[in-house]
Amino acid sequence: MTDSAQPRVFLVDDHELIRSGIRAEIASSVDIVGEADEVEAAIEMILERNPDVVLLDVHMPDGGGQAVLRAVGEQNTTTRFLALSVSDASVDVISVIRAGARGYVTKNISGPELVDAIYRIAAGDVVFSPRLAGFVLDAFSTGQDDQPNLAVDPDLDQLTARERQVLRLIARGYSYKDIAKELTISTKTVESHVSSVLRKLQLSSRYQLSHWASERHLN
Numbered sequence: 149m150t151d152s153a154q155p156r157v158f159l160v161d162d163h164e165l166i167r168s169g170i171r172a173e174i175a176s177s178v179d180i181v182g183e184a185d186e187v188e189a190a191i192e193m194i195l196e197r198n199p200d201v202v203l204l205d206v207h208m209p210d211g212g213g214q215a216v217l218r219a220v221g222e223q224n225t226t227t228r229f230l231a232l233s234v235s236d237a238s239v240d241v242i243s244v245i246r247a248g249a250r251g252y253v254t255k256n257i258s259g260p261e262l263v264d265a266i267y268r269i270a271a272g273d274v275v276f277s278p279r280l281a282g283f284v285l286d287a288f289s290t291g292q293d294d295q296p297n298l299a300v301d302p303d304l305d306q307l308t309a310r311e312r313q314v315l316r317l318i319a320r321g322y323s324y325k326d327i328a329k330e331l332t333i334s335t336k337t338v339e340s341h342v343s344s345v346l347r348k349l350q351l352s353s354r355y356q357l358s359h360w361a362s363e364r365h366l367n
Contacts, residue, residue: 153179154177154178154179155178155179155199155200155201155266155267155270156178156179156181156197156198156199156200156201157174157178157179157180157181157199157200157201157202157203157266158180158181158182158183158184158190158193158194158197158199158201158202158203158227159171159180159182159183159184159202159203160183160184160185160190160194160202160203160204160205160208160213160216161183161185161203161205161208161232162185162186162205162208162209163185163205164185166205166255167183167185170203170232170262171183173259173262173263174259174262174263174266177263177266178201178263178266181197181199182197182199186208186209186210187208187209187210187211187212187215187216188210190202190216191215191216191219191220194216194220194224194227195220195223195224198224198226198227199227200226200227200228200270201227201228201229201230201266201269201270202216202220202227202228202229202230203230203232203266204216204217204229204230204231204232204244204249205231205232205233206231206232206233206235206240206244206309207233207234207235207240207308207309207310207313211308212308212309212310213229213231213233213244213247213249213309214243214244214247214308214309216229217229217244217247217248217249218247218248221247221248228250228269228270228272229248229249229250229251229269230249230250230251230252230253230265230266230269230275231244231245231249231251231252231253232253232254232255232257232262233252233253233254233255234254234255234331234332235254235309235313236254236277237313239309239312239313240309240313241276243309244309250269250273250274250275251265251268251269251273251274251275251276252275252276253265253275253276253277254277257277303348303349306348307345307348310331310341311341311344311345311348313331314327314331314338314341314342314345315345315357315361316361317330317331318342318354318357318358318361319358319361319362321358324338324339324342342354342357345357
């Protein structure tokens, strides 16, 4: 990207309403070269169009933002990623940065702030809000995040970031309905995540799952 050119931006989010909102906020300031609502399509189109910056939703089915980061990163080292998420949980921030993102902002960011973040990422900077920057500095100065077991437990490593979120809320005693409200997803989606976690951890009930999570101090 030349100094005078608008950054070429690709959007990845599985919610059309969110993508349309982002487009409305940034379209006059950047060159939007495409968008995708699922992991496989995102990987294919990013590699094909080689944008300067990808605005990447962290939580999506089929591996989420981390899957996109890893797959693209194996073949493309010029495109930079800015994670854009509703979550400001430290485990989400650290896992996405370790996967290769250059920055992480939450979806309550203003339009002008998002445009500024995109330009900074395109120029090679890293971008975090002060609160999120603290997570990253702490993690990389000590080699671990504020929940070390999430980084070294092989059982937890096989879970997606969203599945870890659901697991932590179960450990805190949240009902499926409360989890759905907390994460802004449907109860059916919560049930799907729980089923996936149970299968991966080879457990058979929510009670076992809650006990397993409590033993690892995930609450």
